[in-house]
Amino acid sequence: MNGRVNSGLIAATAILTMSVAASAQTVTDDIVKIGVLTDMSGQFSHESGAGAVTAIKMAVEDFGGKVLGKPIEVIVADHQNKPDTASALARKWYDVEKVDMIGNLINSSIALTVSGLAKDKNRIAIINGSGSSRLTGDACTPNSIHYSYDTYALARGTGAALAKEGKKSWYFLTADYAFGHALEADTSAVVKALGGEVVGSTRYPPESFDQSSYLLQAQSSKAQVVALAGSGNVLVNSIKSAQEFGIQQRQTLAGLLVWETDIKALGLSAAQGLVLTNAFYWDRDDETRAWSKRFFDRIKVMPHMGDAGDYSSTMHYLRAVEAAGTDEAQAVMKKMREMPINDFFAKNGRIRDDGRMVHDMYVYEVKKPSEAKGDWDFYKLREVIPGDQAFRPIKDSACPLVKKG
Known part of the structure; x- marks a missing residue:
């Protein structure tokens, strides 16, 4: 009798454990979606645009195209340096397209707008193109990261x-x-x-x-x-x-x-x-030269700190999703803050509570x-x-x- 009870308890415990593990590893809509919101045609396009898109797509490819067994999709839009346009696009991406993370965000006015939306929608914004130090000051959010540089x-x-x-x-x-x-x-x-x-x-x-x-x-x-x-x-x-x-x-x-x-x-x-x-120079060391050559082979332009930061931060985001076992924003943000950043872009980089990624x-x-x-x-x-x-x-x-x- 006791053997049957113990067997039943063991079986029930195993089922519960598997159920908890399965629920912990959740990806909404069975896809992790990354949006690149950038300047594709205006005066900042040579600082972002095709370079930002290339860097983020390289990171997704290098990660293997999947995370937690689910596909990773990258979508792109031109905000035209208009905060209203950027706000409308980001709102649609978060609400309708179910985008999990928006990256690049060149133009500080736009970065400030979208990081606020990320907080409201409990999604993630990672800023590499923009520099205003307000992004980790009075305008900081628990859902945004300022990665490459600031004023x-x-x-x-x-x-x-x-x-x-x-x-x-x-x-x-x-x-x-x-x-x-x-x-x-x-x-x-x-x-x-x-x-x-x-x-x-x-x-x-x-x-x-x-x-x-x-x-x-x-x-x-x-x-x-x-x-x-x-x-x-x-x-x-x-x-x-x-x-x-x-x-x-x-x-x-x-x-x-x-x-x-x-x-x-x-x-x-x-x-x-x-x-x-x-924050980055392509000819700094062997690692930067190796990655930069791969980037250059794609678009015939050497990468700058925005491009390198877009790649590095996307990889860090995907690793955090994997470590968290979910794409839920706060669980991922927690892992991004906990995990150090060691790659060609930064050594011993870390993300502070204010969202600032600290590096040399x-x-x-x-x-x-x-x-x-x-x-x-x-x-x-x-x-x-x-x-x-x-x-x-x-x-x-x-x-x-x-x-x-």
Whole structure:
């Protein structure tokens, strides 16, 4: 009798265990769906667009195309740099298309909008294209991760490097949207903390391609540094115009966010001497060179930190889904925070409670044409900034998710 009871209990326990295991390994709609919401056609398309799509698809392929035995699907949309368009697309993806994670999200206004939606819908947003430090500050969410870089890290690198050289007076040309505002504010704080001063600033519409009048104001300010707090095609045009006006002969031009694709568009003759901060460079070591060659073979462009971050963060997301045994957002986010990141992009990277992925950053100087050994040979390393120094200390975070004291 006792044997039959014990056998029954063992069988019941086994069934219950299998049932719990089966319920734990759940994938909604039998598919893990990733959306790439990016700029495919506008002024930031060379910083995201096809590169972001390629990187994320490479990660899915390298993962094996399935997770927890279910297929992984990638869908793509062009947000056209319009927050309303991005919001409508993200809402449809989360509600109707059942997208689990939206990636890239270049343009800080759009990243702020979509990360808020991710929180409301309990889905995930991973930002690699955008830089506003507000994304892990007052606008942080439990459902979003800021992965590659932010305006604080750019300021900490480029701003500090030039201020330490004795470049104490600064004038800002700032793109009039969330990213530009955050970049000017974070860099100004670094400059002032190191004994410098901001002698003036001008804000321009993000789509304003003619920077002539703004550059002449900066030139007349006689500031030691003319800081370009913007990006995209406008930044490229600004640097070309600055060269035509001879600004670099008497003032230092600082591109606070410069991508390899910007240098390619400018050419080394125009870009030489620029000091910039970056999270990734294709020619940094054997691992970065190996992955970058694979990327280049696909689209004939070398990857930048946004591309590398899109790949790395997608792989980390898929590994977290596998470890969690589900694609449920909070379970996956928990695993993403617990698991370290060790790949060609970052060593011992970690995701904090405010959503900031902490990793080393690098200060580079653009080579002279005579120093380049070949195509895409753009940078020489000036400084490595350890992750715990590169990003805003967690104790200073304005993120409401961070426990104080």
